[in-house]
Amino acid sequence: MLISFITVIPNTSEEFKESIESVIKQNNYEDYELIVILDKLNHETNMDEYFINLFKKYNNIKLIFNNDRHGSSYSWNLGLDICSGKYVKFISQGDTIDNDFIKSIKKYIEENKNNIDIIEYSFLLKSDKDIQSKSYLEPNKVYNLKEDYKPFAYTNNLLFNKLFKLEIIKNFNFNFRNQVRFDMLFIYKLLSQSKTYLYLNSKNYENIILRPVQYSIFDIVNQWTHIFNYYRRIKKYNEISDYLKYSYYKTILHIWIWTISKTDNKLLIKKALEFANRKYENKKSDFIKNNKVFLESEDLTFKTLAENFSSYYKDKLKNIK
Structure with missing residues (x-):
């Protein structure tokens, strides 16, 4: 399996369905799994039925029901504990990936003989005025992180526009600190133990919503x-x-x-x-x-x-x- 998608659903906003649908519309069914963590104290019948029906329909969907509101970091760690893809990708509620996301990512991985540890890609930031992401990394280049340190300076500070090799996460027991939103610490720990970094800028691979920060x-x-x-x-x-x-x-x-x-x-x-x-x-x-x-x-x-x-x-x- 190529990719484990992990998404946390913290509220009943209907926008979560757009995220879920953008994943299950991917062309290659066998190359991914979707892990959904419902991080809610009071679960709603309609919402629960939606996910239970998905779980019954697709055997590559895993569900976790938290019995209290624990926050994103705790929930992401739960997802990491049960994922089995070669790469891990986190999706924020409401964000949507391109229909050919897996196909495109797989193409670049195969071209580079499965030797990519971290993949970053361009995206569109959705706000009152859409903003195109910009990077000063060289497009579609594989960086050797033992010799070329540019990704340490120019990596985007978002968690969501990246894929991380699960083997590195497991080998070094990397996870998120509970009760805080330390995304960049997680990213930089992975950078420290990774050998290769690829920045893709051929198209917008994801629409990411700019929303009010829900943490400090x-x-x-x-x-x-x-x-x-x-x-x-x-x-x-x-x-x-x-x-x-x-x-x-x-x-x-x-x-x-x-x-x-x-x-x-x-x-x-x-x-x-x-x-x-x-x-x-x-x-x-x-x-x-x-x-x-x-x-x-x-x-x-x-x-x-x-x-x-x-x-x-x-x-x-x-x-x-």
């Missing part, structure tokens, strides 16, 4: 201390520190603040700006002058922001008063 927004940045410490512990930090720091500062200065700005919560935006400025201001000069990834980066939007963050910070604070 600070989880996005708080996990970076754990990422840095993990790489120090396995003695790889010094070798790739510039790549990790580039990803870290891009996360807190650009992606994180942009995400929070979508909440229209002025107090939260103010706290985030102050946090980012506090973490970055004293490191700014060294980062923009000496970080080799930053100096070579073609991401002019982030470079401009990093070089002028003091002005950006002050202007943003004025606008939210």
